[in-house]
Amino acid sequence: METVIVRHKELQRLCEDKFIAAGVPEEEAKIASSVLVHADLRGVESHGVMRMEHYITKIGQLGINPTAVIQARETGPVTAMVDGDDSLGHVVAYRSMENAIRLAKTNGVGMVGAYNSSHCGALSYFVRMAAQQNLIGIAMTNSDSAVVPFGGRQMFFGTNPIAYGFPAGRHEPIILDMATSAVAFGKVFVARDAGKTIPPDWGVDREGRPTTDPSQVKAMLPFGGAKGYGLSMVVDIFSSLLMGLAFGPHVNVMYGDDLSEKRKLGHYFCAVDVSRFSSVDHFREQMDQMIDELHAAPPAEGFDRVLVPGEPEALSEARRLQEGIPVPIQVCRYLQG
Numbered sequence: 607m608e609t610v611i612v613r614h615k616e617l618q619r620l621c622e623d624k625f626i627a628a629g630v631p632e633e634e635a636k637i638a639s640s641v642l643v644h645a646d647l648r649g650v651e652s653h654g655v656m657r658m659e660h661y662i663t664k665i666g667q668l669g670i671n672p673t674a675v676i677q678a679r680e681t682g683p684v685t686a687m688v689d690g691d692d693s694l695g696h697v698v699a700y701r702s703m704e705n706a707i708r709l710a711k712t713n714g715v716g717m718v719g720a721y722n723s724s725h726c727g728a729l730s731y732f733v734r735m736a737a738q739q740n741l742i743g744i745a746m747t748n749s750d751s752a753v754v755p756f757g758g759r760q761m762f763f764g765t766n767p768i769a770y771g772f773p774a775g776r777h778e779p780i781i782l783d784m785a786t787s788a789v790a791f792g793k794v795f796v797a798r799d800a801g802k803t804i805p806p807d808w809g810v811d812r813e814g815r816p817t818t819d820p821s822q823v824k825a826m827l828p829f830g831g832a833k834g835y836g837l838s839m840v841v842d843i844f845s846s847l848l849m850g851l852a853f854g855p856h857v858n859v860m861y862g863d864d865l866s867e868k869r870k871l872g873h874y875f876c877a878v879d880v881s882r883f884s885s886v887d888h889f890r891e892q893m894d895q896m897i898d899e900l901h902a903a904p905p906a907e908g909f910d911r912v913l914v915p916g917e918p919e920a921l922s923e924a925r926r927l928q929e930g931i932p933v934p935i936q937v938c939r940y941l942q943g
Contacts, residue, residue, distance in 0.1 A: 652792020
């Protein structure tokens with residue numbers, strides 16, 4: 607796939623301009639664009655600017671409310687609910703984690719459920735918000751059916767990602783952001799558009815058989831068999847059932863025929879104040895020690911060294927901040943148009 611190199615600030619500006627032209631207020635446009643560019647910086651293109659055309663089209667067809675009024679309502683000392691008013695999910699998630707952080711700083715823990723939302727992008731962005739303030743961040747979101755349950759051949763749960771963020775000292779925060787499917791569905795789209803094959807444990811065809819052809823993938827497989835399947839159920843419980851929302855096959859699809867249909871997605875966010883359990887400085891020192899010892903562990907054959915969760919993405923981010931971000935030329939033309 608032919609790409610062009612775009613500096614991250616320019617890519618951010620292009621996305622902002624596109625959102626604003628579609629009627630999104632400037633502040634919300636900046637937040638959503640920042641989440642998308644964050645994903646591309648970290649090499650997670652499946653959740654980056656490649657999705658812009660879909661968002662803009664959905665806004666145009668009123669499937670996303672560009673001028674939503676997002677409202678937070680506290681339901682207890684450490685809990686709150688956020689009504690996203692069918693806004694861009696990136697903004698709903700940002701406001702939700704803001705509230706979780708505020709509650710955690712006040713009372714030690716903040717847990718926020720969001721509803722009336724849409725696709726919120728890479729969860730790593732939101733857990734890093736917490737980690738950068740010496741808090742532990744947790745995020746989950748449900749999604750429409752895309753993954754077959756363990757032992758089944760018809761999709762039920764979504765890719766249902768979960769993310770954790772942990773502050774460190776000398777090192778970057780540890781960020782674990784993972785789909786409960788073998789990979790995020792967006793990676794299948796990337797492989798399809800690039801004309802590449804995929805590993806046989808990513809997805810299945812219409813008959814439920816594993817396939818290496820991304821154009822034949824009709825459903826994803828859970829990672830780790832029964833373990834990924836079980837965790838995907840946990841994510842759906844936290845981000846939908848806990849708030850009385852639709853689950854699994856009842857969730858409105860992202861790429862359906864009717865883009866005027868609102869997604870009504872649910873998200874769950876949690877922030878934990880480390881200082882309520884131990885010294886923040888000591889926690890960060892121990893995190894650094896753990897990272898250093900893992901880096902020093904003997905690597906297996908074919909590996910240069912042991913990395914920690916999120917480190918490949920952090921290395922990509924550092925490189926792309928300096929060198930720019932490769933963007934498919936057709937995506938770049940769309941953003942510039």
